[in-house]
Amino acid sequence: MRVVVVGGGISGLVLAQGLHARGTDVTLLEAAARPGGNIQTHRRDGFITEAGPNSFLDREPTLRALAARLGIEERIRTADPAAKRRYLYTGGRLRALPQSPPALLRSDVLPWSAKLRMLGEPLTPPAPGGDESLADFGRRHVGRAATRVLVDAMQTGIYAGDMESLSVAACFPQVAALEKRHRSLLVGMVRARKEKRAAPPPPEGTPSTTGAVASFDGGLGVLVDALAQALGPVLHTGARVVGLRREGPGWRVTVEEAGRREEREADRVVLAVPAHTAAELVRPLDAPLADRLAGIVYAPMAVVHLGFAPGTVPPPDGFGFLVPAAERRRVLGVIHVSSTFPWRTEGGRILYTCLIGGATRPDLVELDEAALVTLAKEELRLMAGVTAEPVFTEAVRWKRGIPQYNRGHLERLAAIDAALAHLPGLSLTGNAYRGVGLTDCVRDATARVDALTR
Ligand SMILES: Cc1cc2nc3c(=O)[nH]c(=O)nc-3n(C[C@H](O)[C@H](O)[C@H](O)COP(=O)(O)OP(=O)(O)OC[C@H]3O[C@@H](n4cnc5c(N)ncnc54)[C@H](O)[C@@H]3O)c2cc1C
Structure with a gap:
């Protein structure tokens, strides 16, 4: 053959x-x-940059098995543990993204009215049938405010899409399956956790994964x-x-x-x-x-790297931050590359990667590279208080970036x-x-x- x-x-x-x-x-x-x-990985002036994807989630045994076959499994590097912390830009400032339902109740990413609405999730009405949008699905389960902030941020980090258009069943099949079985996601998650604990271990020889954000050295x-x-x-x-x-x-x-x-x-x-x-x-x-x-269709994307000399900006905390579309800012999200993957910069240099455009702001990807760098600098100053001048810049545009x-x-x-x-x-x-x-x-x-x- x-x-x-x-x-x-x-x-x-x-x-x-x-x-x-x-x-x-x-x-x-x-x-x-x-x-x-x-x-496309580039190495220049003490920075390792990624023009396209930045990392992968180490949850896929086939990728581990592939890396082992190629003799590069030892070169997989998981993110610094601090990268578990993530931030959201909402209401005009950065706020820690809560990692669990109790942490969400304590956090300030949503007003109390929205948190109370989320507590009603187990009473979610049945799915209306047909191919529901992610936004409609979110509003049905957790209400308008949480959808605008949390659901939109979640999809932006993967699809850079428009949640009113994305299909929940196609984008998040496991979530759709959870709803089919339990109707409530909260109830489904609790039961799934119990089932996982009671499940037999994976067959011998299955490569073990860390579940962490990862890349190679x-x-x-x-x-x-x-x-x-x-x-x-x-x-x-x-x-x-x-x-x-x-x-x-x-x-x-x-x-x-x-x-x-x-x-x-x-x-x-x-x-x-x-x-x-x-x-x-x-x-x-x-x-x-x-x-x-x-x-x-594909959402266009621009990726802008801003690198700073050691000591000119404090090392940012955590993996980075996402910006829900409702904030009407010009950046979809920012990755704190040097905090997540310290080996990607030499000698204490700081590297931020800004993601721009997506399905909601395709016009921004039309800007030339210099304008994109200026935009990223302005947004980083406004949202994260970074006022230093970068010593390294790189902008890449993807006219057809991420399939929707x-x-x-x-x-x-x-x-x-x-x-x-x-x-x-x-x-x-x-x-x-x-x-x-x-x-x-x-x-x-x-x-x-x-x-x-x-
Ligand atoms: C900006 C950006 C950020 C991303 N971030 C992440 C991330 O952090 N984590 C993650 O998991 N995923 C991320 N993704 C998604 C991930 O990069 C892609 O899903 C994956 O790399 C796609 O691989 P592919 O081989 O399917 O397609 P492609 O990478 O598009 O490869 C298609 C290939 O076909 C070739 N080709 C086209 N026409 C022809 C022709 N006529 N003849 C021969 N060859 C042809 C092209 O040159 C290209 O090499 C990101 C994507 C983008 C654009």
């Missing part, structure tokens, strides 16, 4: 490496000069480099796929590489490219399928799967479908390796 994987982001890399390790004849075609997709690029090294000549960079057609029971993939256009034969093709690119490749084969793929699992997403996926059933040998993976996080991509790509080699 010959497999062609199109797209060498983390999804395509993991898939191709998994197939290669099982002896499958596989080729990975990546359009850019370097693999990794939106994972040299940043996420360590994972990309290890995958690329394991793939060797299987990985072609600078190889852009421009066409796809069926030929008998197999496939022909047209690729532009080193100034030449050529066709490659394959029994199976996996598209690990963004959904809009997959749409253009399948359009000549199935236009309605292409329209469905093109309908998965808006209402209708699950129905769209079902229709996409039904259409693919008529195109045997063609499949899709990547962050546009079943999880936007890096570990979701690793899990989905690993499952696809199993499916292809069964």
Whole structure:
């Protein structure tokens, strides 16, 4: 069996490496000069910065198993314990984000009226049916004020989305499942905790995870480099796929590489490219399928790093802070990189990463790099009191940053799967479908390796 994987982001890399390790004849075609997709680690002037994802949640055994196979598990570094503390910017200042229901009652992130409303969560009315938005779901369970502050902050940290449009079932399937079983999330969480305590231990050999925020000692690029090294000549960079057609029971993939256009034969093709690119490749084969793929929208994002000389700003506390949209500020969130991952800056330098744009402020991502740096400095001064001048700045814009699992997403996926059933040998993976996080991509790509080699 010959497999062609199109797209060498983390999804395509993991898939191709998994197939290669099982002896499958596989080729990975990546359009850019370097693999990794939106994972891009830079090292400059004593700072290690991430242009795309900053870290992952160490909760996915498949990622641990992958790192072990690649010989880099020892290089996984979990965040400093202080990073457990997180902050919210609400009501014009930073406030500690409570980590438990009792801590929430004691905290000042919500007024008492909102806290009392939250105590009524076990009396939540039944789900109205249909694909409910995250905002409607939140209002039904915890009321308007808590939704505006807590639910919005939670989604912003993952989707940078608009909670009025996001689908709760697609974005937070475990929460939707909890409601289905128990109706009340509070009751469901208490019961789930009891069940977890009574559950048998995981099967022997399951890699143990820490549940903490994590990265690698040299940043996420360590994972990309290890995958690329394991793939060797299987990985072609600078190889852009421009066409796809069926030929008998197999496939022909047209690729532009080193100034030449050529066709490659394959029994199976996996598209690990963004959904809009997959749409253009399948359009000549199935236009309605292409329209469905093109309908998965992406929120634009800008990432701005501000680095400070040692001693010029006090080290900030905790992982960072999130800013609910209702605050009407120009930053979605800020990561205290040097406090979370101290090894990413040398000699006591301080590094902040500001996230800007998302579904609610796409206009800001149109700004040029210099304007984005100015904006980040102004917002950091206003919200966190950082008045020093940075010695290091870097701004990266992602026109299509994070896929939005808006209402209708699950129905769209079902229709996409039904259409693919008529195109045997063609499949899709990547962050546009079943999880936007890096570990979701690793899990989905690993499952696809199993499916292809069964
Ligand atoms: C700003 C930002 C911050 C994020 N932060 C986090 C985070 O902190 N934690 C987390 O878990 N996740 C985060 N994410 C999400 C995570 O980065 C992504 O889900 C994941 O990296 C996506 O990987 P992918 O391989 O599916 O897609 P991509 O990384 O988009 O890779 C697709 C690849 O396909 C290639 N390609 C496109 N067209 C063609 C073609 N015609 N031929 C050949 N190749 C082609 C592209 O060059 C690219 O390399 C963030 C994302 C962004 C944008």
